[in-house]
Amino acid sequence: MKIAVIQASTQADKNKVLTEIVKKVASPLGHEIVNFGVFEDEANYSYTEIALLISILLSSKSVDFIITGCSSGQGMALACNTLPGVLYGFVQNPQDAFLFGRINDGNAISFLLGLGYGWLGELNLEYSLEKLFAGEFGIGYPA
Structure with a gap:
């Protein structure tokens, strides 16, 4: 599977660690x-602009799966689920994933890469991706 990493500019400082964990x-x-960024030295892009890019990447079959986030994770989830070709989930922990x-x-x-990220944020990302x-x-539902 070809997996893309991209996040909103509000969390550009998390791009490197997010990509490394993925x-x-x-x-x-x-x-x-x-890794599609958004990188710290780039122009700012809102979560709605990134959501549009996510839809284009998935609909064009350029990638198979996207891992992203924004400050709360909610805005990105709402924006992506309104666009074609995207079936999007908001993941807070390994069980969700x-x-x-x-x-x-x-x-x-x-x-969520800002709100609630905390001192165990990197471990939560890693464990969630493992699951x-x-x-x-x-x-289907685990038996």
Whole structure:
């Protein structure tokens, strides 16, 4: 699977750590990771502008899955779910990630990268991504 990392400008300072964690978890599983930014030295882009890019990337089949976020994660989730080609989930913890992959079989997830990120934010990202990619997508509720 080709996985894109991209987030709103409000959390550009988290791009590097988000990308590193995605690579750490998903690369050993054979997934290709592409970092689309937003980088700290770029112009500012709102979550609605990034959501439009996410829809274009998924609809064009340039990527298979998107990992993103904004300050609360909510704005990005709302914006993406209004656009074609995006089935988006808001992920706060490993349980959310696991269930989203198994039940919803979506193609994009949003993390809160500001609000509540805290001192364990990086571990929560890592553990959530481990659970997201722990098995096959779309197999239904765990038995």
